[in-house]
Amino acid sequence: DTAVSQTPKYLVTQMGNDKSIKCEQNLGHDTMYWYKQDSKKFLKIMFSYNNKELIINETVPNRFSPKSPDKAHLNLHINSLELGDSAVYFCASRNGAASNQPQHFGDGTRLSIL
Amino acid sequence: GENVEQHPSTLSVQEGDSAVIKCTYSDSASNYFPWYKQELGKRPQLIIDIRSNVGEKKDQRIAVTLNKTAKHFSLHITETQPEDSAVYFCAASRKAAGNKLTFGGGTRVLVKP
Numbered sequence: 001d002t003a004v005s006q007t008p009k010y011l012v013t014q015m016g017n018d019k020s021i022k023c024e025q026n027l028g029h030d031t032m033y034w035y036k037q038d039s040k041k042f043l044k045i046m047f048s049y050n051n052k053e054l055i056i057n058e059t060v061p062n063r064f065s066p067k068s069p070d071k072a073h074l075n076l077h078i079n080s081l082e083l084g085d086s087a088v089y090f091c092a093s094r095n096g097a098a099s100n101q102p103q104h105f106g107d108g109t110r111l112s113i114l
Numbered sequence: 115g116e117n118v119e120q121h122p123s124t125l126s127v128q129e130g131d132s133a134v135i136k137c138t139y140s141d142s143a144s145n146y147f148p149w150y151k152q153e154l155g156k157r158p159q160l161i162i163d164i165r166s167n168v169g170e171k172k173d174q175r176i177a178v179t180l181n182k183t184a185k186h187f188s189l190h191i192t193e194t195q196p197e198d199s200a201v202y203f204c205a206a207s208r209k210a211a212g213n214k215l216t217f218g219g220g221t222r223v224l225v226k227p
Contacts, residue, residue, distance in 0.1 A: 100146040
């Protein structure tokens, strides 16, 4: 069983469209994250939710809107897609109740904007 | 905010040799330092981590050292094998910042048979 699963794995779409990426974890964690990995492989935090509450928003454009319907799910909706949004988006989760616990990553969603 | 620098950006070693990757961080309040291995097209996978109350940790061929005073930590891989070829990322985090991971720029390691 995949611990952190993301859908879709690949997403190819045109500039200006709106798209969503879904993430689910079955680890019983209460904290989830979205990271963006650009073409140079640099990994950067975007958002984090703890028990459905937004705790990190790293000055991401407001075209990006995360939503956490429950602590096992964290989705990412992107409006008006731009060329610069092309990247691999990783979801991650951890046990927030315990300090210094590792984050577990999903397999990523490769977003390509035409 | 936190800034993590990682060196070298690429590292080529002969099979059986050791590989060392170094990272420095800027926020003295950071207290958790994981290392991730990412193979081509795959997700980052945790290979080892160290907490600020420990100076060194070892797991088989992998070891990590932490110098809190100098704010740097290093990954050591001994007896490298071709399957060790991947991109390695160091990261730093602290609870007050939501435990978000601030990553270094990555090191592409190539182990030549």
